[in-house]
Amino acid sequence: MSTPTLRVAVVGAGPAGIYAADILSKTDLDVSIDLFERLPAPFGLVRYGVAPDHPRIKQIIVALHKVLERGDIRLLANVDYGTDLKLDDLRQFYDAVIFSTGSIRDAALPIPGIDLDGSYGAADFVSWYDGHPDVPRTWPLEAQHVAVLGAGNVALDVARILAKHADDLLPTEVPANVYELLKASPVTDVHVFARRGPAQVKFSPLELRELGHVPDVDVIVYPEDFEFDEGSMAAIHSSNQTKQVVKTLTDWTLKEPEELTASRRIHLHFLHKPVEVLGEDGKVVGLRTERTALNGDGNVTGTGQTHDWAVQAVYRAVGYFGSPLVDIPFDDVAGVIPNREGRVVDVDGEHIPGVYATGWIKRGPVGLIGHTKSDASETIRHLGEDVAEGGDAFYTATDREPKAVDEFLAARGVDVITWTGWELLDAWERSLGEPHGRERVKVVPREHMVAISLGRDVPTV
Numbered sequence: 227m228s229t230p231t232l233r234v235a236v237v238g239a240g241p242a243g244i245y246a247a248d249i250l251s252k253t254d255l256d257v258s259i260d261l262f263e264r265l266p267a268p269f270g271l272v273r274y275g276v277a278p279d280h281p282r283i284k285q286i287i288v289a290l291h292k293v294l295e296r297g298d299i300r301l302l303a304n305v306d307y308g309t310d311l312k313l314d315d316l317r318q319f320y321d322a323v324i325f326s327t328g329s330i331r332d333a334a335l336p337i338p339g340i341d342l343d344g345s346y347g348a349a350d351f352v353s354w355y356d357g358h359p360d361v362p363r364t365w366p367l368e369a370q371h372v373a374v375l376g377a378g379n380v381a382l383d384v385a386r387i388l389a390k391h392a393d394d395l396l397p398t399e400v401p402a403n404v405y406e407l408l409k410a411s412p413v414t415d416v417h418v419f420a421r422r423g424p425a426q427v428k429f430s431p432l433e434l435r436e437l438g439h440v441p442d443v444d445v446i447v448y449p450e451d452f453e454f455d456e457g458s459m460a461a462i463h464s465s466n467q468t469k470q471v472v473k474t475l476t477d478w479t480l481k482e483p484e485e486l487t488a489s490r491r492i493h494l495h496f497l498h499k500p501v502e503v504l505g506e507d508g509k510v511v512g513l514r515t516e517r518t519a520l521n522g523d524g525n526v527t528g529t530g531q532t533h534d535w536a537v538q539a540v541y542r543a544v545g546y547f548g549s550p551l552v553d554i555p556f557d558d559v560a561g562v563i564p565n566r567e568g569r570v571v572d573v574d575g576e577h578i579p580g581v582y583a584t585g586w587i588k589r590g591p592v593g594l595i596g597h598t599k600s601d602a603s604e605t606i607r608h609l610g611e612d613v614a615e616g617g618d619a620f621y622t623a624t625d626r627e628p629k630a631v632d633e634f635l636a637a638r639g640v641d642v643i644t645w646t647g648w649e650l651l652d653a654w655e656r657s658l659g660e661p662h663g664r665e666r667v668k669v670v671p672r673e674h675m676v677a678i679s680l681g682r683d684v685p686t687v
Contacts, residue, residue, distance in 0.1 A: 229256070229618065229621065230621055230626060231256050231257065231258050231626070232255050232256060232257040232258065232321055232322070232613065232620075232621065233257075233258050233260075233319060233320045233321050233322075233623045233626055234250060234257055234258070234259050234260075234320055234321065234322045234323070234324065234609075235259075235260050235261075235262060235316050235319070235320040235322070235323045235324070236259060236260070236261045236262065236323075236324045236326060237262045237307050237316075237323060237324070237325050237326065237327060238262070238263065238270065238325065238326035238327040238328060238585070238587075239261050239262070239263035239268040239269065239270060239301060239303065240268075240269060240270020240271055240272065240326065240328050240585065241269075241270060241271070241272060241286065241290060241585070241598050242270075242326035242328065242584050242585025242586065242587075242588075242598050242601065242602060243261055243263075243270070243324070243326035243584070243585070244261070244268070244269075244290045244293050244294065244299075245293075245584075245598055245599050245602040246324050246326055246584045246585075246602040246605060246606060247259045247261050247293070247299045248293045248299070248602075249599075249602050249603055249606045250606050250609070251298055251299060253606065253610055255610060255613060258300075258628065259298070259299045259300065260299075260300045260302055260319075260320070260628070260631065261294075261299055261300065261301050261302065262302050262303075262305050262307060263301065263302070263303040263304070263305065264303075264304070264305065264306040264307065265303065265304070265358075265359065265360075266303055266304045266359065266643050266647075266651070266672060266675035266676050266679055267303065267643075267648060267651060267675060268290070268294065268301060268303060268648060269287050269290055270328055271328060271330075272286050272287050272290065273287065273356070274352075274353060274356045274357070274358045275330075275352055275353075275356065276356070277352070277355070277356075277383040277386070277387055278355065278356065278395060278398035278399050278400040279386070279387075279390070279394075279395055279398050279400075280383075281398065281665070294645055294648075295645065297645070300628065300644070300645075301643075301644055301645045301648065302631075302635070302642050302643075302644065303642070303643040303644070303647070303648065303679075304640070304641055304642060304643045304676060304679075305635060305640055305642055307327075307551065307552070308551060308552035310635060310638060310640045311634070311635070311638075312552050312553055313552070313553040313554065313581075314553070315634065317580070317622065317623070318623065318624055318625050318630075318634075319623055319625050319626070319630055319631040319634070320580075320623050321580060321620060321621050321622050321623050322580045322581070322582065322609055322612075322613075322620075323580060323581055323582070324582045324583065324584055324605065324609070325551065325554065325563060325570070325581070325582070325583045325584075325587055325588075326583070326584045326585045326587065326588075326602075327548070327549070327551065327585075327587045328548070328585055328586045328587055328591075329546040329547055329548040329549075329561060329586040329587060329590070329591040330349060330353075330546065330549065331347075331349060331546065331547045331548070331549055331561075332347030332348060332349040332350065332542060332544075332545075332546065332547065333542075333544050333545035333546060333547045333561070334547070335375065335500070335542045335544050337500060337501055337502055337503065338501075338502045338503065339502050339503030339504060339505050339510070340503055340540075340542070342503055342505040342508060342509060342510045342540075343508050343509045343510065344366075344369065344509050344510030344538060344539045344540065345503050345510055345539070345540045345541075345542070346539065346540070346541050346542070347541070347542055348374070348376065348380050348381070348383075348384050348541050348542060348543035349380075349546055351365070351384055351387075351541060352380065352383065352384070354404065355387055355400070355404045355408075356668075357400075357401040357404065357668040357669075357670040358670075359670060359671060359672035359675060360672065363403045363670060363671075364403070364407065365404075365407055366539075367388075367407050367408065367410070367411040367412075367413070368412070368538065368539075369412070369413060369510075369537065369538035369539035370412050370413060370414050370415070370538060371413075371414070371415045371416075371417070371535075371536060371537045371538060372388055372413055372415070372416045372417065372537055372538070372539045372540070372541065373416075373417045373418075373419060373500075373513045373535060373537040373539070373540045373541070374388075374416060374417065374418045374419070374540075374541045374543055375419050375500050375540065375541065375542045375543060375544060376418070376419075376420070376542065376543030376544050376545075377418075377420035377421070377422065377426070377427040377428055377429070378427075378428040378429065378543065378545075379428070379429060379430055379433045380543040381418055381543035382418070382429055382433050382434065382437055383433075384541050384543055385416045385418050385437075385492050386436075386437060386440060386443075386492070387408070388411070388413055388416050388541075389413065389416045389440065389443045389490045389491070389492050390408075390440050390441075390443060390490075391441065391442060391443075391490075392405050392406075392408035392409035392411075393409070394440070394441055395408065396662070396664075397663070397664060398664070399655075399659065399664065399665060399666045399667060399668050400667075400668075401667065401668045401670050402667065403670065413490065414489070414490055414491065415490070415491050415492075415493065416490075416491070416492045416493070417493045417495060417513075417535060417537065418492065418493065418494050418495065419495045419498045419499075419500055419513075419515060420494075420495065420496050420497075420498070421497070421498065421499035421500070421518055421526060422496070422497065422518070422520070422524070422525070422526050423451075423452070423453050423454065423455075423458055423496050423497055423520050423524075423526075424451070424452055424454075424458075424471070424472050424475045424476070424496050425454055425457075425458035425459075425461045425462055425468055425471075425472055425524070426458070426461070426524055427471060427496070429471055430467070430471075431467055431470035431471050431474065434471055434474050434475070435474055437492065438474070438478070440492075442488045442489050442490060443488050443490045443491065443492060444486045444487070444488040444490070444491045444492070445478055445491075445492050445494065446478075446481075446486065446491055446492070446493045446494070447475055447478045447479050447493075447494045447496075448479075448493075448495065448496075449479050451494075451495055451496035451497050451498075452475075452476065452479065452496070453496075453497060453519070453520050454520075455520035455521070455522050455523070455524065456522050456523070457520070457522060457523040457524030457525070458520065458524055460524075461524060475494070478494075495515075497517060497518045497519065497520070497526065498515040498516070498517065498518070498533070499515060499516045499517075499518050499526070499528060500513060500514075500515050501514050501515060501516045501532065502514040503540050504534065509538075510537065510538055510539055510540055511536070511537075511538065512534050512535055512536050512537055513534070513535045513537050513540055514532055514533070514534050514535075515532065515533055515535065516528045516529065516530070516531065516532050517529045517531040517532070517533065545591060546561075546586065546591035547561040547591070548560075548561035548562050548563070548586065548587045548590075548591075549561075551563070554570065554581070555570065555571065555572055555573065555578075560590060561590065561591075562583075562586075562587055562588060562589065562590055563583045563587050563588065565582070565583045565588055567604050567605070567608055568582050568583055568584055568588060568601070568604050568605030568606075568608050568609075569581075569582060569605075569608050569612075570582060570583050579612075579616075579622075580612075580620070580622060582605050582608070582609055583605065584598075584601050584602045584604075584605040585598055585601060585602070588601060588605070589601060641676050641680060643676065643679040643680065647679030647680060648679065650678055650679050650681065651669065651675055651678050651679045652666075654669065654678045655667060655668055655669055671685075673685050
């Protein structure tokens with residue numbers, strides 16, 4: 227008897243899920259792949275996690291688009307795992323399930339006052355300015371002085387978007403509601419705080435250099451924050467990226483005060499550890515930091531010397547964190563699905579047959595696109611090994627026809643959006659941008675996205 231076509235579901239249509247589906251489609255396996263996405267549009271954090279003024283990074287979508295437009299991987303968007311279907315449902319239709327749901331929550335920063343009104347997570351702010359359909363369309367941009375906590379590219383993105391004049395975002399795909407609120411923002415100063423030194427920050431050289439070219443925004447650094455221990459020098463000599471970052475930062479220390487004439491400023495502070503968000507009447511009124519000192523290996527120790535900064539808002543950009551999934555084990559400390567090289571494991575460390583993970587929900591929110599591809603390759607390699615070892619026993623799905631899952635979702639009243647539906651939304655967004663010389667203007671409300679994708683009348687606002 228011939229082996230049936232392998233049925234595989236991939237849950238999450240961001241880069242990790244699309245790469246996994248693409249790599250799987252190119253194996254020797256006879257495979258049918260369905261790619262599930264809870265949002266009405268694919269591409270995950272490339273669409274909803276990259277700042278609108280970074281179109282270069284958004285070009286990743288072009289490569290992902292080419293994978294899905296081939297037609298051999300089926301997109302089923304606007305389907306929420308855990309609500310519209312669960313693991314037992316997927317097992318009915320698929321022999322294997324790969325979870326690639328990413329990490330979209332903010333990591334915690336357990337300091338006093340972090341829950342005050344005016345203290346925000348960077349991930350939520352990024353979702354707002356990127357037009358994520360599941361976050362409120364408003365944002366309280368009322369602060370003149372703002373603190374951003376973190377030393378990575380997300381912290382730079384948040385600082386840049388807050389400080390940048392809204393009119394300079396008009397050539398991008400920034401949603402209209404985001405533009406209007408940024409236009410009215412009273413912000414003048416954004417302070418970015420890193421607890422370690424200039425040689426330890428995680429900024430990429432290009433992102434950092436771009437910060438220095440934002441119109442009418444000065445970047446200010448403080449010479450007293452520039453300390454280099456033995457570990458710092460080793461990092462500079464061993465990493466060209468670190469060397470470039472330190473050179474850019476050091477060059478900014480040479481600016482004369484009379485050169486700083488912009489109406490808005492981004493201040494980069496090093497060796498400042500946030501220890502408390504200060505409040506009054508339940509609202510943020512300041513930030514207290516402790517001065518740190520490098521201890522020789524690139525790490526820092528607190529000095530006990532504190533400083534209070536008068537700010538009216540605080541954004542923490544200290545990392546992303548995964549979200550638990552129904553019926554799937556979850557590591558509450560690491561924020562990932564427990565796994566061994568992509569094979570999902572139970573509390574006893576045993577592989578759950580036919581269940582896999584890839585991307586940030588597999589390894590945590592670190593690494594770039596290259597890591598995502600190698601992650602997917604590792605997971606797919608193990609899936610292939612398990613198919614070979616399991617033989618006919620691996621093929622566990624009972625309803626193997628693709629239309630079976632379609633009928634199941636239809637019976638539950640789910641408005642499934644296919645690749646054709648995404649193409650309709652894509653064309654609509656491009657048509658909104660075209661009169662203004664923009665590549666696109668994002669449609670934000672979920673009900674509008676769904677209506678456009680399904681060819682229905684768009685609800686009035």
